[in-house]
Amino acid sequence: MPPILECNQLSKYYGSKMALANVSFTIEPGRIVGLLGPNGSGKSTFIKIANGLLTPSQGSVTICQNPIGPESKACISYLPDTSYLNNWMKVSALIDMFNDFYPDFDRNKAYEMLARLGISEHDKLKTMSKGTKEKVQLILVMSRNAALYLLDEPIGGVDPAARDYILDTILTNYNENGAVLITTHLISDIESILNDVLFLRQGQLVLSAAANEIREQNGKSIDELFREVFRC
């Protein structure tokens, strides 16, 4: 099967400041990939380029063999690291909206996940806590049967119990014929679910390997290796 994501010699500059430099990798179907690196390493920049929210300075990204555009966007289910939904909307209205725009959205799955968390579909986002809002966003994103899930810091800023819920939601709901790319710097929390690992440092890809391979070759966990590679 062809790769779901192909990143080829990708570079991004903000003025004279380099955010990504000649980054190349592929993501195969059925893989959960961790894009790991400290703050400012270029993780979110890459995710935004893949979603068409930023334009690369050089190189290209293709998703499901499509360049960035409406076809690639239809393949991606994207969770940004910010609150991006209309605060005044009710959860039910958000579900209707996702159902309208994305043919692969499963509204029954969304309602099941909401019921499990005890979130009322009649509540407006603005009445919810930050953590609950993040859960609603995750539910909407994971209710799609997408080819590629791009999750930007899904466990950043939430308590450990919520992290477990988020990871469990990702694992039990993603399309197994698709792929998941998760960015984070909280390695120990997600290490157990990763198939592949990409280390980004100052915009450069310094490591790209299977998670098991890294553990076997280095004799240490990915979290330990991360701390070693990115020691200040």
Place this chain on the structure above:
Amino acid sequence: MLAKVLKYDLKATGRLLVPAYLVFIVISVVNKICLEIGLRNEYESVSVQLAQGLTFLLYFLTVFVIGILTTVFVVMYFYKSMAGDQGYLTHTLPTQTEVLIISKIICSLIWQLVVTLLISSSVFFMLFGHIGEIYTSLGDIFGFTWQKMLSSLDFDINIYSILLVTASAVSAIMSSVTYLACIAFGNLSNKHKVMSAIFSYVGFYIGLRVFRLIIDIIYETTKSGIESSVAAEMLNGKLIFDIMVNIVITVVLYLLTVDIFKKRLNLE
């Protein structure tokens, strides 16, 4: 997809504008009642006159506020949904950038049309029952009848009216495209995106005013000393020229807006 995007654009903007328009309708009705009571106030009660004055002042202010509110709210929505946090959703929808922009333009035009009809209907409602008196009074003041005034004009009022309506429609489209273009220009800046958008608008507005002033000066200079019928034709010609200029500006700004949001989007 355009219908779906437009549906959510109208929902997002209508949630504030519809209640504001309902308040305006209520104020119009209250003002009309006070106006009628005041006109029939045979005893010239001070309290009735005071209430009438206050409601008229409130109505007068609301006419301005409702127009400004529509523009401000629509522009704020444009910014939030295209260049703010909600842009993360807008620009990841599986649709063409052109669809997103055209939907915003249609949404803005719908609200501009609604507010124009609302204000016009409200003014007509205020005058309802007194149009004959106003017609006669104006004739008495200026010493003419409307028929005489219209017949004294050297140009075809129908053609001029059609041109005026066309000019208004083009101008409404141009203003919507201009707001979006300025937001797009602001998006090109790495910092101070809002300020950059505002400065773009001010710069564009001043540039357009200067251009119009030059055209007006050329027109006024050329028409002096020529026959009034020729001057009237020139007036139509000037209006056609204005419409053409606005169409060209609108098309150029639209293409630039599409290009920026498609190829230079910068949602840092």
